[in-house]
Amino acid sequence: MDLIHCCVRWPWKNFPTSKTSLFQKEERLRHYNPLPLTVPAFSNRMPAQCVFSRIEGKGKRSPPPPPGGAPAKLAAASPVASRKWRSSAHALRGAPRRAQTPGSVTYVQSNLPRRPVPRSPRLRPGGAARAPGAGRTARSHPGAATCPFSAKMALASGVRFAPRALLRPWSSPVELFHHDRYRHHEPPAPVHYEDKHVSVVKVWGGTEPSRYFLITARIHKWPSGILRLGGINGDDISEAPRVCPWARRWVQTASAGPAAALSTGAGPSLPLFLLLAEWVAVMKLRNPPVNALSLELLTELVISLEKLENDKTFRGIILTSDCPRVFCAGLDLTEICGRNPAHCAEYWKAMQELWLRMYLSSLVLVAAINGACPAGGCIIALSCDCRVLADNPKYRIGLNETLLGIIAPFWLKDTYVNTIGHRASEQALQLGSLFPPAEALQVGLVDQVVPEDQVQSTALSEMARWLAVPDHARQLTKNMMRKATADRLLRQRDADTQNFVSFVCRDSIQKSLQAYLEKLRQRKG
């Protein structure tokens, strides 16, 4: 995904300028431009550093066009781009043109069909074909610096942008630039991007989070109005502020506000945290007293996961417990104790389903383990991508099946081995070890052990770290790492169910399960 793609899908006309829901706009655009248009010529060199921003002033008049006019500027920068500009300007004649209102953005929205762009031999790595002297305009006359890169990029891609908008001097209300050029986009001296001058109004996430993000901030001083800083999601959104030094300053300044409210832990910069608010679901297990995995809870979890996976608003889930002192007590023993084989089979299938869904989930799953986490609870946590455990010696984690007289099935064992390695698993599984936090960290069962009151914020920081990776790359890698293990169960699912049912329905096993449950109840008394 790159800036051009974003531009194509999101011409200025459709760029949300009011508080109208971005999601509605996105929906409209889907119909407006249903064919995905990729621009291979630029995609490799337009990573997340691409930022485009726009300042809308109220009642302020736009600065006059640069001396010599846009075509002349472009001609000076590149004769090729200039020729293309002329032809596109010609093509644009007759296209709907919106009148320039004071302080608002002027643009021409083309109604020409868009076309895919062939790789141009004139384009050099690291930027578009740069004609001699292309950067000189900015140095000699910063106020009149043009964006030839953007112009050429758009023209070459067949995007019929308003040339005036593209070639506008940067100090005008419209800015569209590339990281190669950011150094020419220093703000004029009187602008102070400090706390009292700038406040974040909203951070928007798209319905397709891998596409873009947008931060709206209110600037209290000159140029007063609304500033929007946008970027392409899925690459590395924390990179975006790096594009432009003054934007970074602004983002850093603003990070004392809403971001601080969202997280007390140290974490990446503001946009991530604000976006987290929109992209990350927190799923709390609530089946008191110990969050045992009843059939109902399993079904509920599977449905919720499916919903979140299908809702493109979400990129991650933080899984935690709503029950004090217990994350999850594992299988609900009452579901397999004294029940008929059909019920046991149904129950086990639900357990398999949940594991498969979690283990192969395209979302980032972070387990915020705020309580004891034995057996099935541990498997739920191990199916996540990352585990944060509260530092309390009572909160132990591990697969203790052997202590109940039962055997962990092969896919539980595989999950264990994939996490802590063969030898450690061999030992821990046979002994039914439940690890206290420090040991769990040492053996690699969890990724972080933190004070109890920091579990959620650390999980959020971890989530931010995982979300900073482009979704597609992370998902494919996850799949590559986990598919073989999941496939093994998929191939033997029925046999595994039969094995489970025949095992737990044995008299001897039923007796030991009964005894174990009894022990738990007596312990309480």
Ligand SMILES: CC/C=C\CC/C=C/CC(=O)SCCNC(=O)CCNC(=O)[C@H](O)C(C)(C)COP(=O)(O)OP(=O)(O)OC[C@H]1O[C@@H](n2cnc3c(N)ncnc32)[C@H](O)[C@@H]1OP(=O)(O)O
């Ligand atoms: C071929 C394949 C064959 C088999 C594969 C089977 C795979 C199994 C994986 C599993 O998950 S087996 C389940 C293993 N789970 C455990 O061993 C956990 C047992 N529970 C505990 O250790 C503790 O309850 C706790 C540390 C989770 C919480 O301790 P605490 O807060 O002190 O609560 P209580 O012990 O007082 O328990 C309150 C209440 O909850 C009942 N209960 C506890 N665990 C379970 C459970 N897993 N299933 C059903 N019910 C459970 C306990 O009996 C108490 O009930 P009351 O009626 O007395 O309130």
